[in-house]
Amino acid sequence: MSPTTGTQTNAQAIRSGRLTRPLRIAGGRTWRTPGNPHGRVGRLLQPAAAVAVGLLFLIPILWMLITSVASDADVFTFPPKLWPAWDFSNYAKAWGKSPWLTYFGNTVLIAGSVVLLVLITSLLAGFAFALMRFRGKGVLFLLVMSAMMVPQTVLLIPNFIIAQKLGWYDTYLIQIVPWGASVFGIFLLRQFFLTLPKELFEAAEMDGAGPFRMLFSVAAPLAAPSLVLVALNSFMGSWNAFVWPYIMTKSDAVRPIEVGLQAFYGTEGTDWTGLCAAVSFTTLPIIALFLFLQKYFVTGVYGTQGSVRG
């Protein structure tokens, strides 16, 4: 009488094609049996639960925005005031206390350069690993894949020493070049190129095209959607990076926004209205980017499933 047994019987029935019709009753409504909660109550409960979950996850962000426009009197009371005084001067106050424009500029420069490098290295290596034949390909691909196994924290100590040996400590270079190749990017591009029909390249070869022309005039344009994914992944990684730039730099002139925000937190640790304003104006650009490009973010998650994270 176990439900599994019944299921399997039905499953077999479905595979043999016998039960596909009776599963739905007239009018297209789903068949319901007693004891099945997907009924009337479930139909009301589910949206209510979905709304509750959504709000629960938004509360911290809403609370950040509310505190950012609260007055100091609102903030230092308990229970906390849930309706703020709409004091927008916190933003001006926080903006004036740190070189935010420099931080923003650095982040854009660093993230932009990382994205550019990653796109180039992924496109080139992804193409070679997918479509070209050369000695040692298997070993070299394994070498690339093995790079994903090394945690960033493990790399901090040796790279700190390397950065000083190269004279790259406290520069843009140490924040850009080490992140200029991505296992995720190479893997994703390789997977994409493997799906392209062989005839495409055979035709190009018949025309006498060399690898460069095949790559840039045949393969690369087709890879645009994958390239967007890789770009977004690198951009977010670079924007959100903290421990690496924190260790590898010391001056505001080259430090990115998240490190700047941490420094601001260090000096203004109890000014919660100013802090929440600073968190808001440094984070809203990323939130806006996410809302515009949501589709790609979600596809990116599935991309990582096929390979690696980050």
Place this chain on the structure above:
Amino acid sequence: MKSIVQGRPAASRGRSGLRSPVAYLLILPAILIFLVFTIGPTVFTFIVSTFKWNWLNPDQNKFVGVANYQMLVDGSQDPPFAATLLTSGYFVVAMVVGGTAISLALAMLLRKAGRINVAARTAVFLAHVTPLVATSIVWVWIFNPRFGLANLVMSWFGIPNIDWLGNSRFAMPAVIIYSLWHEIGFTTVIFLGGLTTISTELAEAARLDGCNAWQEFWNVTFPQLRPVVIFVIVVSSVASLQAFTQFFMMTGGGPGFDTATLGFQLYQQAFVFRKTGYAAALAVVLFGITVALSILQLRTTRSLGRNA
């Protein structure tokens, strides 16, 4: 480029365009970056871990063999390595068990299309894309012992104010709550993807047989989802084992060393206490665990590919 000019002869040589030493040139930039900044440094970490490394004067570096590893085992360091492992274990287990269960439940709740579900998914995933530094600050404010939102919620249940981040009993749970908030969006989306690939006919058949929702989930949906569950477990173990930023921002490893996980200890020993050799030994341990988990991940990914 010669083949383009010559045209015909190149074609007659067959697949010459794709069998060309140019391939090495194409992979060179990526390989070079990985060798210099990832693979080389990993080997270097093993070397550093056998030295008493002098931060300021490399000439005074002294080879000490396995002494740094002995310090791991004999518990002579503060905090002892065993305590660090336990702290990491606490965080990893809570993140893996809590994260997997909650995100699977959320995926089940939000699996059907529709405006409300899509909006709720967006809200859940939005938390995941926020920078750790930024939202850690917001959550420090939420966990504020005197004016925090968390204590407001507690007061509704008649619980007096808690010093969340300053109390050794509550500091880790507080960081876990924040980390769950931040990570669940990622794993929920993975589960939602997994749910789209499984058969709905089987579930309907189970319902027809009189299964209730729980029986249907446990006996029909969950078994089909098992490879995705394993993937999520492995991915979140690797990620939470390496977690650093939220500890740095929210507790600084404290109070005492109560939230000093392996990733945080590595940073603290190397860059605060300047015990580079010992920190490198910690890094080797972290590396070992990650490699083991990554191999597991590769295996599960492969089985995912077969099933999905």
